[in-house]
Amino acid sequence: RKEVEQDPGPFNVPEGATVAFNCTYSNSASQSFFWYRQDCRKEPKLLMSVYSSGNEDGRFTAQLNRASQYISLLIRDSKLSDSATYLCVVNWRLTGGGNKLTFGTGTQLKVEL
Amino acid sequence: NAGVTQTPKFQVLKTGQSMTLQCAQDMNHEYMSWYRQDPGMGLRLIHYSVGAGITDQGEVPNGYNVSRSTTEDFPLRLLSAAPSQTSVYFCASRLRDFQGNEQFFGPGTRLTVL
Numbered sequence: 001r002k003e004v005e006q007d008p009g010p011f012n013v014p015e016g017a018t019v020a021f022n023c024t025y026s027n028s029a030s031q032s033f034f035w036y037r038q039d040c041r042k043e044p045k046l047l048m049s050v051y052s053s054g055n056e057d058g059r060f061t062a063q064l065n066r067a068s069q070y071i072s073l074l075i076r077d078s079k080l081s082d083s084a085t086y087l088c089v090v091n092w093r094l095t096g097g098g099n100k101l102t103f104g105t106g107t108q109l110k111v112e113l
Numbered sequence: 114n115a116g117v118t119q120t121p122k123f124q125v126l127k128t129g130q131s132m133t134l135q136c137a138q139d140m141n142h143e144y145m146s147w148y149r150q151d152p153g154m155g156l157r158l159i160h161y162s163v164g165a166g167i168t169d170q171g172e173v174p175n176g177y178n179v180s181r182s183t184t185e186d187f188p189l190r191l192l193s194a195a196p197s198q199t200s201v202y203f204c205a206s207r208l209r210d211f212q213g214n215e216q217f218f219g220p221g222t223r224l225t226v227l
Contacts, residue, residue: 004155032212043203043218044156087156091212098163099212103148103156 001026004090006104013111017078021107023088024070033064035073036087038106044087047073078111085109114139119204119219126194126226134189134222136204142217143209145187146171147179149200150221156203162187163210194226 006023013019025033033050048055050062050071061074071090075082088104120135138145146161158171162181176198178190187206191198202222207214 008153041221043220045218046215049213093212099210101158101216105153105155 002104003027003102004088004104006088006107008105008107010108010110013078013109015078015080015111015113017111018074018076019078019109020072020074021086021088021109022070022072023104023107024068025088025090025102026069027090027092028066028069030069030090030092032091033062033071034089034091035060035062035071036089036103038085038087040084044103047086075109078109080111080113083109083111116140117204117206117217117219119202119222121222122220123223124225126191126224128194128196128226130194132191132194134191134202134204134224136187136189136219137185138187138204138206138217139185140206140208140217141184142206143184144214145181145204145206147177147187147189148203148205149173149198150203151200159189159202191224196226198224199226200224 004025035047036044037047038044050064054063059076063072085106085108087106117138143164147159148156150156157173160179162168165184168179204219205216207216
């Protein structure tokens with residue numbers, strides 16, 4: 001089982017639609033969670049951190065479910081500019097010290113007119 | 114701030130050649146790392162450094178060397194290039210090795226090994 005799993009998509013949605021992505025992780029000791037956005041042939045950039053109580057940033061809402069070990073990203077009122085790959089990132093503390101960031105393979109979103 | 118910079122943007126090598134991918138950051142970050150990104154594999158950690166003079170191996174270190182003589186620079190050396198090293202390489206940095214710190218990525222180097 002992969003440490004972090006995402007549906008690769010693509011998710012093709014019309015402009016204005018609401019779309020949600022899920023991500024599951026295998027390590028129950030995971031401590032922090034993020035969504036990164038990666039545009040085609042560009043570097044990943046932090047979209048938002050994911051907090052236990054859930055958090056919102058404009059049209060984007062992130063949720064964490066520790067019991068079921070998944071995180072989600074909801075995008076409301078999709079824009080053409082939201083077209084990108086969304087990477088789920090999970091961090092856990094290593095027994096020897098230090099932190100391990102593990103990246104999912106990404107979910108591709110295409111927003112269409 | 115320029116953030117994280119990488120050179121070159123593109124490179125084609127022949128099998129057996131060596132080269133160095135350059136990475137620099139101007140944010141005074143302690144933690145720097147190198148990843149490779151391959152289709153269907155996600156970003157995989159090659160090597161990382163928690164500060165000047167300290168480096169360690171990640172998930173896929175074979176065939177690569179690193180050094181960290183200054184806080185700013187973290188070059189990645191390919192010792193003898195192989196076609197399996199064809200990939201997109203990203204350098205990244207964050208303030209320190211702390212779970213909450215945002216990680217910043219460079220623009221990437223697209224490497225092809227023939």
